[in-house]
Amino acid sequence: MIRAIIVDDEPQFRENLLDIIKIHAKDIEIVAVAGSVAEAVAQIQLLKPQLLFLDVHLTDGLGFDVLEQVNYRDFRIIFTTAHDNYAITAFRFNAIDYILKPVDAELVKEAIDRVRKQPLYSSANDERYKDLLNKNQPDRKKIALPTLEGITMLNIQDIIRCASDGSYTTFFTVSGRKIVVSRSIKEYDELLTPSNFFRVHQSHLVNLNFVEQFLREDGGTLIMTDGSRIEVSRRRKEQLIQLIQTL
16 A cells, blocks of 8 residues: 555545545555645654645645655655646656646546556665665765666766755766755765765765866855856865865
């Protein structure tokens, strides 16, 4: 069974969605419903669902506020909303689908089918992922990145830089590929520092092998080999300069 929570402030819609799920998705177990950001955050933290049916506008904020406030993030998201102007933001949060109200049963079925085809996280999966990270291995050559499709094995020296966006980290590679994972940059800072990476800013972790130029303007800016310009934190500037000079 896939454990799910419905987050929507319209009781009638919640009932309609429950009916659709009972008829067309018998492997979905609705473990809770919530009508506000605060209630949703509490239910997610407590029940740790694998799937979230999420409305955009709630009584005390936006559905995106829920995603930004929870620590537990091992679930898939299907947005169900009357507003069509938040789709881009929704997919930045790796949404499986964005269904406009009134929802069509067939669209809900199709979205759930996509959920079934993708690996669902669990605490056991999380432990296996941590084992793959193996932080006590300083001479590691590859890193395991959990994505929507599964786990991507990436050569560490193919990573130019990492950028943080809330609880997500984007990896930029020499091939131009971008890989987004739902892990904090702090976790990768600890993992990659032994491989000549340096946290130049709260939001940026760079591979020093791909630094092309350091500019002192505006407190400090790095020019990377891919042309990106990375702001350097003032308190980390001197340490960065020392590291660059030893390369």
